[in-house]
Amino acid sequence: MRLRSHYIVLALAIGIPVALFGAIALHILQDTQHSSAIGRIEQSATLTARAIDADIYRAQSVLKVLGHSHALARGDLALFYEQAREASAAPGGWIILYDSSGQQLINTRRPYGIGLPRRPDPEQVTAMLASGQGQVTGIKWGEALKNYFVMVEQPIQTPSGQRYVIGQAFSPAFFAHSFAGGALPPGWRVAILDRAGVIIARSENADKFVGVTVRPATLAAIDKIRSGVFTHLSGDDNEMVDAFTRSERSGWSIIIGAPVAEINAAVWRGVPVMSAGLVIALIAALALAMLAGRHLVRFVARASQAAALLGRGGAVDSLPRSGIHELESLNEAIREASKRLQAEMRSRSDAENERNALLVSEKTARARAEEQNAAKDEFLAMLGHELRNPLSAVASAVSILDNGRNIDDAMAQRARDVLRRQTDHLRKLVDDLLEVNRALMGKLELDKAPIDLAEMVRRCVDTLKASGRTAAFTLRIDTVPAIVNADPTRLLQVIDNLLDNAVKYSPGGGEIVLSVRQVGDAAELKVRDSGLGIPADLLPHVFDIFVQGKQSLQRAHGGLGIGLSLVRRLVELHGGYVRIDSEGSGKGSTATVTLPRLAGHAAVAPDAPSIPAARLRRVLLVEDNTDAREMMSMLLQLRSCDVVSAASGPEAIAAALAGQPELAFIDIGLPGMDGYAVARALKADERTAAIELIALTGYGSANDRSLALDAGFARHFTKPIRLEDLDLALTAQTQGSTVE
Known part of the structure; x- marks a missing residue:
C-alpha cells in the first residue's frame, strides 16, 4: 500500500471517528436542548400557576379580613362599602356582598345605595353557607358588565350570627399579568382555562378566544393528569409542544405552548458548522495525518469524557483549547450545553426552594389564623360570661322588686344597690372595650396638664376605700410629690386598673403598697401586692390583649383581659413605660409605671363642677x-x-x-x-x-x-x-x- 493510501486510511480513521463524535455530540446537544426547552415550558406553566394561586390567596385573605369588619358586624353597609372599595385585591376588580338568598347588598363597581340584582344562581350561596367553604368560579358573562369575569367567593358569619357570602370579582385581563412583560419568547402561547375548559385569558388574540371552549382533544389530555406535556397541531398547522399544570386553589389549567421548529432550531443551526469542520479535518488529515491523528485522538477522548460528564449531570468548567477552529467550536458547544444544564438545574432548585418557602408561609399563616380564631372564641366566651353575671343579678333584683308588698325596705334597698352596682359594672365593661379599641387604633386624645402623681394616687385610694373593697386589706402609701404632664382622666384609669388588679388577685387580703418617688428625670409609681402572683410562662404575655391567667369555671376574678393592655397603651401615649414583675405563683406581683417628670412646675388642680339649683x-x-x-x-x-x-x-x-x-x-x-x-x-x-x-x-x-x-x-x-x-x-x- 502506498504512503498516500496510508494517509487516506489514517485520514479516514481520524475523520470517521470525528464524524461519529460530531453526530453523537449533536444528538446529545439536541436532547439537552429539547429537554431544557420542555423543562422551561413546564417551569413557566408552574410559575404562572403559582402567580395565579398567589392572586387568589391574596383575594381570599382580603375577603376573610373584610368578614371580620366591625362595620359589617353592626350592619353599617355604607362604611363597609368604603372599606371594601379600599381593600379590593385587584386593580380594576370589585367586591360583591350577598345575603343568604343571593341578593346583592353592595357592589363596589356600582354606586352605594342603588338597586342591585339578585344573582342568577342563589343555590351556590346556599351551598357555600351550608359547607362553610368558599369557591373559585369559572368564567362567566356579565350582562350588565358586557364582559366576562371570574369570582373568588367566601362565606362569612358576623358575631351576631348574620351570614353572608362575599366575593372578589376579576376581569380576565387581570390574569394576563401572570404571563405579560415579555418573559416568554414571542412564538410561545399561553392560555388559562377554567375547570370546564373555557379560556379565561390568552397571550394571543385574547378578544377572539376568551370565553371559548378548547378542543375536545386538548380537554381530554389535560383532564387525565394534573400536569404533563403533549404535542399537537395548532390552528395554523404548526406542530406545537404544550406543557400544562393545574392551579392548586382554583382548579384552573395553565397551558404554555412552543413551536417544535423553534425548539429544534438552536440545535440544527450547528449542523453546517459541524459538517464544514468535518470536511476540513478530512482534507487536513491528508497532509498532517500523524500529527492531526494524535491530536484528534486526544481531543475525542477529552470530548467523550466531557459528554459523559454532561450525561451524568456534571459541570464542564473548562476544556483544553484546540488549534482547530471547528473542534474549538465543539468545545464551546459542550461548554454552552454545560452552562445551560447547570442553569436548568439551578432553576429547578430555586423553584423547589420557592415551593418549600410557600409551604412554610402557608403553614405559618394557617397557624396564625387558628391562634386568632381560638383567641376570638375565648374572648367571646369570656364576654358572654362577664355580661351574663351582671344581667343575672339585675334580673333577680328586678324580680325581687316586683314582689312589692312581700319584701321589706331593707330587701328593696339591697336590690336597688345590686342594680346600681351591676349597671355600673356593665358600663365599665363597655367603656373598657371602647377605650382599648380606641387606644390600640391610636384614636385617643389626651388633655395634658401638670399634675401631682402622688395626689392622683391618693384620690384613687380614697375612691377604692369608699367602695368598701379594701376592708380586708392593709393599704400602705409611701409617696413624694412628683409633677408629670398628663391627662388626669387617663392617668386615673391607669392607677385604677393597677389597684383593681392588686385587689382582684389578692383574694385572701394582705398588704398592698403604693409608692411614688422621683428617679432622675422620671416619676416612678409602684403598686405591689402579696396575692396570687404571675406564673413565669404567663409573665411575658400579661400586656397582650385578652390574656389572663387560667381560671376555674367560676371565674372568681372576672374581667376581659384588656386592663393591662389599656394601661400600657395609655402610659406609652404619655411618653412612659410600664413593667410587671413577679417571683411566681403565690408570691405577689409588682407593677411599675415610669413617666417623664416636670421640674419646676406646679400641679394644676381640676375644678369641681358646680351645679346650679334645679328648676322646672x-x-x-x-x-x-x-x-x-x-x-x-x-x-x-x-x-x-x-x-x-x-x-x-x-x-x-x-x-x-x-x-x-x-x-x-x-x-x-x-x-x-x-x-x-x-x-x-x-x-x-x-x-x-x-x-x-x-x-x-x-x-x-x-x-x-x-x-x-x-x-x-x-x-x-x-x-x-x-x-x-x-x-x-x-x-x-x-x-x-x-x-x-
Missing part, C-alpha cells in the same frame, strides 16, 4: 326604644320636668313646634331620620332654634362628639347617662355651643 323645665325626649324612653321619661319626671316624648324624627319636630320645650334629649340612632338631621331641622327653624339640644347616644368617639357639635347639639352624653350628668344638663345654662 319643659323637656322633649326623643328615643325610639320604648323601654328606654319610658324609663328616661320617669327619671325626668322625678326631677320635676314636664316631659313630652317622641319615637321618631318627624314626631320630634312636630312635638317641638307644638310644645316649645326649653331642653331636648335626642337619640342619634333614630330610624329613617337620625338625630343629627333632627337637630339641624330644629336649629334651622326660628321657632325652635332656641331649644337647648343634648345628644344621648351609644356612640361616644371623638368623631361622634364633633358631628354632634356640627349638627347643633350643646352637649353629648353616652348611654346610660350618669345621674350627675343628667342633673347637670337639667340645671346648667348653655354657655355657647359646647360638647361634653
Whole structure:
C-alpha cells in the first residue's frame, strides 16, 4: 500500500471517528436542548400557576379580613362599602356582598345605595353557607358588565350570627399579568382555562378566544393528569409542544405552548458548522495525518469524557483549547450545553426552594389564623360570661322588686344597690372595650396638664376605700410629690386598673403598697401586692390583649383581659413605660409605671363642677326604644320636668313646634331620620332654634362628639347617662355651643 493510501486510511480513521463524535455530540446537544426547552415550558406553566394561586390567596385573605369588619358586624353597609372599595385585591376588580338568598347588598363597581340584582344562581350561596367553604368560579358573562369575569367567593358569619357570602370579582385581563412583560419568547402561547375548559385569558388574540371552549382533544389530555406535556397541531398547522399544570386553589389549567421548529432550531443551526469542520479535518488529515491523528485522538477522548460528564449531570468548567477552529467550536458547544444544564438545574432548585418557602408561609399563616380564631372564641366566651353575671343579678333584683308588698325596705334597698352596682359594672365593661379599641387604633386624645402623681394616687385610694373593697386589706402609701404632664382622666384609669388588679388577685387580703418617688428625670409609681402572683410562662404575655391567667369555671376574678393592655397603651401615649414583675405563683406581683417628670412646675388642680339649683323645665325626649324612653321619661319626671316624648324624627319636630320645650334629649340612632338631621331641622327653624339640644347616644368617639357639635347639639352624653350628668344638663345654662 502506498504512503498516500496510508494517509487516506489514517485520514479516514481520524475523520470517521470525528464524524461519529460530531453526530453523537449533536444528538446529545439536541436532547439537552429539547429537554431544557420542555423543562422551561413546564417551569413557566408552574410559575404562572403559582402567580395565579398567589392572586387568589391574596383575594381570599382580603375577603376573610373584610368578614371580620366591625362595620359589617353592626350592619353599617355604607362604611363597609368604603372599606371594601379600599381593600379590593385587584386593580380594576370589585367586591360583591350577598345575603343568604343571593341578593346583592353592595357592589363596589356600582354606586352605594342603588338597586342591585339578585344573582342568577342563589343555590351556590346556599351551598357555600351550608359547607362553610368558599369557591373559585369559572368564567362567566356579565350582562350588565358586557364582559366576562371570574369570582373568588367566601362565606362569612358576623358575631351576631348574620351570614353572608362575599366575593372578589376579576376581569380576565387581570390574569394576563401572570404571563405579560415579555418573559416568554414571542412564538410561545399561553392560555388559562377554567375547570370546564373555557379560556379565561390568552397571550394571543385574547378578544377572539376568551370565553371559548378548547378542543375536545386538548380537554381530554389535560383532564387525565394534573400536569404533563403533549404535542399537537395548532390552528395554523404548526406542530406545537404544550406543557400544562393545574392551579392548586382554583382548579384552573395553565397551558404554555412552543413551536417544535423553534425548539429544534438552536440545535440544527450547528449542523453546517459541524459538517464544514468535518470536511476540513478530512482534507487536513491528508497532509498532517500523524500529527492531526494524535491530536484528534486526544481531543475525542477529552470530548467523550466531557459528554459523559454532561450525561451524568456534571459541570464542564473548562476544556483544553484546540488549534482547530471547528473542534474549538465543539468545545464551546459542550461548554454552552454545560452552562445551560447547570442553569436548568439551578432553576429547578430555586423553584423547589420557592415551593418549600410557600409551604412554610402557608403553614405559618394557617397557624396564625387558628391562634386568632381560638383567641376570638375565648374572648367571646369570656364576654358572654362577664355580661351574663351582671344581667343575672339585675334580673333577680328586678324580680325581687316586683314582689312589692312581700319584701321589706331593707330587701328593696339591697336590690336597688345590686342594680346600681351591676349597671355600673356593665358600663365599665363597655367603656373598657371602647377605650382599648380606641387606644390600640391610636384614636385617643389626651388633655395634658401638670399634675401631682402622688395626689392622683391618693384620690384613687380614697375612691377604692369608699367602695368598701379594701376592708380586708392593709393599704400602705409611701409617696413624694412628683409633677408629670398628663391627662388626669387617663392617668386615673391607669392607677385604677393597677389597684383593681392588686385587689382582684389578692383574694385572701394582705398588704398592698403604693409608692411614688422621683428617679432622675422620671416619676416612678409602684403598686405591689402579696396575692396570687404571675406564673413565669404567663409573665411575658400579661400586656397582650385578652390574656389572663387560667381560671376555674367560676371565674372568681372576672374581667376581659384588656386592663393591662389599656394601661400600657395609655402610659406609652404619655411618653412612659410600664413593667410587671413577679417571683411566681403565690408570691405577689409588682407593677411599675415610669413617666417623664416636670421640674419646676406646679400641679394644676381640676375644678369641681358646680351645679346650679334645679328648676322646672319643659323637656322633649326623643328615643325610639320604648323601654328606654319610658324609663328616661320617669327619671325626668322625678326631677320635676314636664316631659313630652317622641319615637321618631318627624314626631320630634312636630312635638317641638307644638310644645316649645326649653331642653331636648335626642337619640342619634333614630330610624329613617337620625338625630343629627333632627337637630339641624330644629336649629334651622326660628321657632325652635332656641331649644337647648343634648345628644344621648351609644356612640361616644371623638368623631361622634364633633358631628354632634356640627349638627347643633350643646352637649353629648353616652348611654346610660350618669345621674350627675343628667342633673347637670337639667340645671346648667348653655354657655355657647359646647360638647361634653
